Amino acid sequence: MPEIHMPKLSDTMTEGTVVAWKKKKGEEVAAGDVIAEIETDKATMEWESPEEGVLTEIFVEEGGKVNVGDKLAFIGEKGGAGPAEEVKEEKSKDAGPPPKETAPKPETETEMPAPAAEQEEETAPPQGEPQTPKSAAAQKKPDVPQPKSDAPPRASGEARTKASPLARRLAAEQGVDISSLKGTGPEGRITESDVRSAAKSKGSAPAQERAPEKISAGEGARIHLSGMRKVIAERLVASKGPVPHFYLHIEINAGPLMTARAELKSAGEGSDTAKITVNDFVLKAAVQAAVKVPQANASFDEDAIVQYSDVNLAVAVALEEGLVTPVIPAAQTKTLREISEAVKDLAHRARNKRMKPEEFQGGTFTVSNLGSYGIDHFSAIINPPQGFILSIGAITKKPVVDDCDSIAVGERMSIGMSCDHRVIDGALGAEYLKELRHLLENPSLLLI
Amino acid sequence: MREITYRLALNEALAEELERDPNVFLMGEEVAQYNGAYKVSQGLLDRFGPQRIIDTPISENGFAGMGVGAAMVGLRPIIEFMTFSFSLVAFDQVVNNAPNMLTMSGGQFNIPITFRGPNGPAHQLGATHSHATECLYANFPGLKICTPATPRDAKGLLKTAVRDDNPVLVLESELLYSSKGPVEPIEQELLIPLGQAELKREGRDVTIICYAQTVPLALAAAEALEEEEISAEVLDLRSIKPLDLPAILTSVAKTHRVVVVEQDRPYCGIGAEICFRIQNDIFDELDAPIARVSQEDVPMPYNERLEQAVLPSAEKLIAAVKKICYA
Numbered sequence: 001m002p003e004i005h006m007p008k009l010s011d012t013m014t015e016g017t018v019v020a021w022k023k024k025k026g027e028e029v030a031a032g033d034v035i036a037e038i039e040t041d042k043a044t045m046e047w048e049s050p051e052e053g054v055l056t057e058i059f060v061e062e063g064g065k066v067n068v069g070d071k072l073a074f075i076g077e078k079g080g081a082g083p084a085e086e087v088k089e090e091k092s093k094d095a096g097p098p099p100k101e102t103a104p105k106p107e108t109e110t111e112m113p114a115p116a117a118e119q120e121e122e123t124a125p126p127q128g129e130p131q132t133p134k135s136a137a138a139q140k141k142p143d144v145p146q147p148k149s150d151a152p153p154r155a156s157g158e159a160r161t162k163a164s165p166l167a168r169r170l171a172a173e174q175g176v177d178i179s180s181l182k183g184t185g186p187e188g189r190i191t192e193s194d195v196r197s198a199a200k201s202k203g204s205a206p207a208q209e210r211a212p213e214k215i216s217a218g219e220g221a222r223i224h225l226s227g228m229r230k231v232i233a234e235r236l237v238a239s240k241g242p243v244p245h246f247y248l249h250i251e252i253n254a255g256p257l258m259t260a261r262a263e264l265k266s267a268g269e270g271s272d273t274a275k276i277t278v279n280d281f282v283l284k285a286a287v288q289a290a291v292k293v294p295q296a297n298a299s300f301d302e303d304a305i306v307q308y309s310d311v312n313l314a315v316a317v318a319l320e321e322g323l324v325t326p327v328i329p330a331a332q333t334k335t336l337r338e339i340s341e342a343v344k345d346l347a348h349r350a351r352n353k354r355m356k357p358e359e360f361q362g363g364t365f366t367v368s369n370l371g372s373y374g375i376d377h378f379s380a381i382i383n384p385p386q387g388f389i390l391s392i393g394a395i396t397k398k399p400v401v402d403d404c405d406s407i408a409v410g411e412r413m414s415i416g417m418s419c420d421h422r423v424i425d426g427a428l429g430a431e432y433l434k435e436l437r438h439l440l441e442n443p444s445l446l447l448i
Numbered sequence: 449m450r451e452i453t454y455r456l457a458l459n460e461a462l463a464e465e466l467e468r469d470p471n472v473f474l475m476g477e478e479v480a481q482y483n484g485a486y487k488v489s490q491g492l493l494d495r496f497g498p499q500r501i502i503d504t505p506i507s508e509n510g511f512a513g514m515g516v517g518a519a520m521v522g523l524r525p526i527i528e529f530m531t532f533s534f535s536l537v538a539f540d541q542v543v544n545n546a547p548n549m550l551t552m553s554g555g556q557f558n559i560p561i562t563f564r565g566p567n568g569p570a571h572q573l574g575a576t577h578s579h580a581t582e583c584l585y586a587n588f589p590g591l592k593i594c595t596p597a598t599p600r601d602a603k604g605l606l607k608t609a610v611r612d613d614n615p616v617l618v619l620e621s622e623l624l625y626s627s628k629g630p631v632e633p634i635e636q637e638l639l640i641p642l643g644q645a646e647l648k649r650e651g652r653d654v655t656i657i658c659y660a661q662t663v664p665l666a667l668a669a670a671e672a673l674e675e676e677e678i679s680a681e682v683l684d685l686r687s688i689k690p691l692d693l694p695a696i697l698t699s700v701a702k703t704h705r706v707v708v709v710e711q712d713r714p715y716c717g718i719g720a721e722i723c724f725r726i727q728n729d730i731f732d733e734l735d736a737p738i739a740r741v742s743q744e745d746v747p748m749p750y751n752e753r754l755e756q757a758v759l760p761s762a763e764k765l766i767a768a769v770k771k772i773c774y775a
Contacts, residue, residue: 164735164736165731165734166704166733166734167735168732169732169733184774185774186774191735191736191774192704192735
């Protein structure tokens with residue numbers, strides 16, 4: 001029978017929250033119908049039914065969070081021929097208040113103390129096992145004050161931690177608290193690889209491992225990590241630890257850029273050209289520079305450096321609870337206007353959690369701009385496996401020495417480039433930045 | 449090394465043992481005049497004469513019993529069953545008289561007998577002629593059971609069986625008779641001890657435990673899995689009893705995952721015993737439940753497609769491996 005489980009909607013997803021059910025219990029669903037909205041570590045997504053039939057059971061209420069692979073709902077056959085569960089459901093409704101929807105359904109009926117209404121069905125044990133008087137007595141027992149069907153024997157959250165024997169042994173050896181782990185095996189089973197990766201990350205971030213929710217002396221509050229915060233933490237540790245960073249820094253003359261932007265704004269009054277921002281120019285220039293210096297559009301892959309044919313531009317977008325880096329794929333094919341539109345759309349949808357997981361994947365480098373936060377200069381951490389990240393600062397007025405050796409008021413923008421030294425050497429980074437400077441100081445080049 | 453067929457390897461083993469010890473003789477249906485139903489005894493009648501290569505009527509219970517009696521008086525009979533499905537007619541002789549005589553006679557009579565012949569499903573033999581009997585016989589104390597999968601193992605194990613002073617079953621495979629493989633030169637004595645498994649392929653991620661006809665199956669699956677970056681180790685048990693437990697445990701402790709692929713049926717099959725031993729001895733080495741691939745628990749259909757559906761297959765094996773590798 002099609003029991004449906006929490007889907008793995010992104011590479012890094014380990015658990016998901018049911019934001020809303022789009023179908024009600026008892027409603028017919030076709031394969032492909034949206035039946036629920038699921039929040040992953042990255043986005044809220046509409047989730048389509050993998051099965052056709054009738055949504056006969058919902059195990060996780062709206063707002064409920066469960067591991068990937070845990071059961072969410074049950075889709076029975078149309079007309080209710082198949083699922084004995086459905087019949088049972090009806091019966092228990094007659095008998096009293098309906099069971100809580102979070103209560104797990106017994107896998108096999110024989111294991112559970114059954115409500116009185118079902119006794120007739122239960123007396124014939126499956127597979128013709130000889131029915132000893134003892135087992136008959138055991139089944140009669142429920143004459144004693146009866147657990148009603150709304151009192152499930154065990155709540156799903158209290159299930160014992162499932163771990164393979166090897167995982168348990170390794171966890172004990174390496175001092176990993178197995179109950180703190182999320183299993184990636186079937187039904188969330190913790191396996192060898194889960195313990196090994198936990199032990200590894202424990203080495204680099206020991207404080208994170210034992211995180212008692214209790215506030216200890218001196219602490220104002222403990223904010224439980226959201227899925228996104230966990231991913232941010234994991235990804236950045238995975239970057240700054242093994243990826244050998246180095247940093248380049250230039251300051252460019254942003255005067256022409258400001259002029260170009262001002263011209264577009266006034267000349268395009270009322271049209272969407274007026275909405276093109278300085279950051280759009282920077283993104284376009286970053287992409288074009290990567291086309292000119294394709295060796296930089298690359299990443300490190302154990303025994304090879306992979307150069308990408310497309311420039312898939314990742315853009316850091318700040319959200320209330322963290323940040324995400326949606327990707328503009330094949331950005332080298334897009335005009336300044338198209339990039340501007342794409343980034344606005346992505347940022348808007350990212351803030352509203354309306355992105356698909358594939359829209360976060362495959363970036364070849366990232367641009368992070370903290371200029372609007374008043375940051376002059378910073379060095380971002382690479383988003384692996386990308387080869388570099390650009391850190392764009394604010395445009396500020398500064399005294400500069402001009403071509404005639406006199407001091408003048410200049411508009412300057414600081415650009416940092418953090419490089420993975422395994423992929424990009426200093427000279428290559430410098431070549432890229434030289435190209436970037438050339439484009440940004442001659443912004444008309446970005447319009448063609 | 450020369451390559452010969454499984455059939456010829458058995459023939460050489462018989463000839464060498466008949467040559468070596470005048471007390472050895474071969475008895476069974478069609479073994480003499482017809483040179484064996486599967487030509488395993490080709491040329492032996494001409495070479496050793498009708499005193500030692502003996503055709504019997506269709507009477508398994510009779511000639512198996514004669515073999516036990518001959519063994520009691522000091523001969524070393526080799527009893528051929530045209531198929532081990534027919535040994536069921538002689539079940540009492542094989543499981544009652546042969547293995548119990550030593551202890552029930554207070555050690556007066558040991559029974560140096562070899563029962564041999566093809567065992568397990570072949571191709572469209574129907575329900576009554578397709579039995580894989582290893583799990584039945586393995587249940588009886590006093591019987592030793594080997595299941596050669598290669599020509600080399602067939603020769604080395606059969607010769608060892610003939611020299612054993614107690615009853616040994618050599619369970620051959622009809623489907624392997626024509627398969628070829630490297631075997632030591634004829635002048636070189638080849639004896640493979642009972643109770644020694646052999647690693648037929650090394651791997652890291654999963655151990656596939658197999659024997660007899662499931663060895664080529666396991667090797668083919670391991671090759672296919674390699675393409676999906678799952679490295680499978682293939683351990684050929686060679687002997688069902690005594691079982692080479694150390695070899696099993698060593699491999700499992702290395703890979704942490706096991707699939708047993710067996711040619712018998714699932715209920716109380718060989719795999720069930722192996723699963724028990726592994727979890728009993730090295731529970732903490734397991735990273736996944738032990739999987740089994742066997743026949744389906746039904747009488748063997750004659751229909752070819754249905755037969756394929758009932759038999760263990762490379763597809764079923766690959767699916768089982770992936771499941772426990774969480775792949």
